[in-house]
Amino acid sequence: MLRRKRKDLGGIPTASMSDVAFLLLVFFLSTTKFDIKKGLGIVLPAASDGTQKKVKLKDENLTKIWIDQDGNITMKSGDVERAVPMIELQKIINKIVTENPDMVISLKTDRKSKYQYMVKALDKLQAAGAEKISLSTN
Amino acid sequence: MAKIKKSARPETAIPTASMSDIAFLLLLFFMVSTVFVSEKGIPVRMPKAKSIEKIPRNHSATIYVNKNGTISIDDFVVSIPDVKYVMQKKLAEDFNVLTCFRTDKDTNYGIMSDILNQLREAQTLRVYFEAKLER
Numbered sequence: 001m002l003r004r005k006r007k008d009l010g011g012i013p014t015a016s017m018s019d020v021a022f023l024l025l026v027f028f029l030s031t032t033k034f035d036i037k038k039g040l041g042i043v044l045p046a047a048s049d050g051t052q053k054k055v056k057l058k059d060e061n062l063t064k065i066w067i068d069q070d071g072n073i074t075m076k077s078g079d080v081e082r083a084v085p086m087i088e089l090q091k092i093i094n095k096i097v098t099e100n101p102d103m104v105i106s107l108k109t110d111r112k113s114k115y116q117y118m119v120k121a122l123d124k125l126q127a128a129g130a131e132k133i134s135l136s137t138n
Numbered sequence: 139m140a141k142i143k144k145s146a147r148p149e150t151a152i153p154t155a156s157m158s159d160i161a162f163l164l165l166l167f168f169m170v171s172t173v174f175v176s177e178k179g180i181p182v183r184m185p186k187a188k189s190i191e192k193i194p195r196n197h198s199a200t201i202y203v204n205k206n207g208t209i210s211i212d213d214f215v216v217s218i219p220d221v222k223y224v225m226q227k228k229l230a231e232d233f234n235v236l237t238c239f240r241t242d243k244d245t246n247y248g249i250m251s252d253i254l255n256q257l258r259e260a261q262t263l264r265v266y267f268e269a270k271l272e273r
Contacts, residue, residue, distance in 0.1 A: 017158055018157055018158035018161055021158055021161040021162050021165055022161050024165050024169075025161055025164050025165045025168065028165065028168035028169055028172055029164075029168055031172060031174075032168050032171065032172045033173075034171070036192065037192070037193040037195060037198065037238060037266075037268055038190040038191065038192055038193060038268065038269065038270075038271065039187075039190055039191070039193050039238065039239070039266040039267050039268035039269050040187055040189070040190055040191075040266065040267045040269060041191060041193070041264070041265070041266045042265050042266075042267070043263050043264055043265070044254060044257060044258050044263040044264075044265055045258065045263070046258060046261065046263060047255070047258040047259045047261075067247075109247040109251070110247065111246060111247060111248030111251065112246055112247075112248065113246070113247045114243065114244050114245065114246065114247065115185065115241050115242070115243055115244070115245040115246070115247055115250055116185040116186075116243035116244065117247075118247050118250070119185040119187055119243070119267055119269055120185065120186075120187065122187075122267065123187035123188055123189055123190075123269070126189045127188055127189040135251075135254065136251075137247060137248060137251040
């Protein structure tokens with residue numbers, strides 16, 4: 001009479017499980033790139049199709065800021081025109097905006113100017129609490 | 139004189155039984171948080187700014203502009219007049235689309251101004267200028 005051999009109980013070896021886990025862990029650790037985007041937000045005005053009425057701004061509600069190609073800033077508020085260093089821009093704009101919350105800041109950047117000057121100025125304007133900002137170029 | 143007998147130091151051992159639990163926990167965390175970046179873009183050096191806010195990722199369309207004025211959207215190089223059509227298509231796909239600029243800090247502003255005008259014509263008006271946090 002043949003006697004059947006006892007079957008081995010099948011089992012998944014768990015000794016190397018942590019090795020596998022660590023391998024996967026290292027893979028995800030090295031491939032993960034936290035892609036958090038941060039930036040300065042602004043809403044553009046819609047393109048004019050000629051049907052909209054142009055609103056004329058009063059001079060006292062408009063502050064013009066020019067950035068020339070070397071990053072120098074000139075500011076015109078009312079009739080006063082003056083050069084402003086980048087460091088003081090935030091302080092000055094903050095003062096203007098708290099005095100007149102309706103103030104529109106027009107940021108005009110030279111076409112040959114560098115993008116970083118515009119971003120820096122926009123950063124200062126937003127930090128100063130200016131909400132009505134218009135971007136333009138010559 | 140009484141001898142002071144030093145008590146035998148207990149053997150220290152790090153318990154390794156829960157190591158795989160920790161490994162799996164970390165593994166799950168990284169698996170869940172990993173986002174495989176779908177576009178390569180073009181290398182740019184972004185400007186720095188302080189008052190930056192987080193850009194919602196799920197609605198953003200990224201426009202890369204490098205300092206030579208090359209514009210890349212979804213890894214396709216596009217010319218300035220084509221930006222309008224590409225963005226109109228994006229707007230049709232997602233009504234809440236917002237444009238995210240990854241522009242090199244030395245790019246001429248003229249190019250950016252032209253692109254902004256294209257965006258205005260495409261009616262994609264929410265724009266973010268991506269920047270690094272200045273410390």
